[in-house]
Amino acid sequence: MFFSKWLPRLCVLASLLFPSLSASAQQPRPADEITHFAEDVYLYRHQSHQAIFIVTSNGVIVTDPISSDAATWLKAKIATLTDQPVRYVIYSHHHNDHITGGSVFADTARFVSHAAARPKILQAADPTTPVPDLTFTDRMTIDLGGKHVELIYTGRNHSDNSLVLWIPQNSLLFAVDFIPVETVAYRALPDSYPDEWIESLKQVERLDFDILVPGHGKVGTKEHVRLFREYLEALRAAVREQLQNGASLEETKTRIRLPQYEQWYGYADWFTENVDGMYRSLSQQPRQ
Numbered sequence: 001m002f003f004s005k006w007l008p009r010l011c012v013l014a015s016l017l018f019p020s021l022s023a024s025a026q027q028p029r030p031a032d033e034i035t036h037f038a039e040d041v042y043l044y045r046h047q048s049h050q051a052i053f054i055v056t057s058n059g060v061i062v063t064d065p066i067s068s069d070a071a072t073w074l075k076a077k078i079a080t081l082t083d084q085p086v087r088y089v090i091y092s093h094h095h096n097d098h099i100t101g102g103s104v105f106a107d108t109a110r111f112v113s114h115a116a117a118r119p120k121i122l123q124a125a126d127p128t129t130p131v132p133d134l135t136f137t138d139r140m141t142i143d144l145g146g147k148h149v150e151l152i153y154t155g156r157n158h159s160d161n162s163l164v165l166w167i168p169q170n171s172l173l174f175a176v177d178f179i180p181v182e183t184v185a186y187r188a189l190p191d192s193y194p195d196e197w198i199e200s201l202k203q204v205e206r207l208d209f210d211i212l213v214p215g216h217g218k219v220g221t222k223e224h225v226r227l228f229r230e231y232l233e234a235l236r237a238a239v240r241e242q243l244q245n246g247a248s249l250e251e252t253k254t255r256i257r258l259p260q261y262e263q264w265y266g267y268a269d270w271f272t273e274n275v276d277g278m279y280r281s282l283s284q285q286p287r288q
Helices: 002-017 068-081 117-124 194-205 223-244 249-255 267-283
Strands: 032-038 041-046 049-056 059-062 086-090 110-114 134-136 139-144 147-153 163-167 172-175 211-213
Touching: 032 068, 041 068, 049 068, 049 147, 049 172, 059 068, 059 139, 086 139, 110 117, 110 147, 134 139, 194 223, 194 267, 223 249, 223 267, 249 267
Parallel strands: 059 086, 086 110, 110 134, 172 211
Antiparallel strands: 032 041, 041 049, 049 059, 139 147, 147 163, 163 172
């Protein structure tokens, strides 16, 4: 019974983790596509961004709209799957490359974010991005059409308002930008809190899930949370050692390499910038 329950989910996960196993992977990926996970959970991709939506008997829950074009396309696709309206649009955090375009769903949906995201979205004043009318500080539950979804704030990391969306029934976690799968952090850690980021990842590790859906790149598993935490810890330790030895930023960027992560996506282009961001963060802290 266990095997029959999990086999479809594992097959989908295998095709996302190892796309070369699929014959379609030999062809260029379309700009927009939908992958059915299991039951009523779907992943949708738009170019290099991705998010999820959940279809229930009483309405649809959509996460990051991504852009006006993506949201318009997605709304049309959802209409081919259900006659139920979109009831909730959940913003993962305030960065506009993920949450633009939600106005497409404003005729039926309520918009949800962490409380700290709302003033930043309000300040941006983008007419295509409705300001969230539902916010929370620590945890929020959405029960819709028999589906139980939990929104959890695990502290500051890639931003000060990133949430995770946890679907216990499907053992799935959606987390954007702060848990990349076998990928280094983005550039020089802009708008980030490295020390708290590590603690945030530890909180995520305490949740019970198997499938990790990030906002970019391939789908992963819970193990990838630990792997990325260890990357940040290794980066921090290496940079801190250079700082304690009096090395300048340029010297530190030249000296530090973490060869065990050379195969990760972004290492060649962003690793030196990761060092830069970590150095600047640690330089602002009192010397130990």
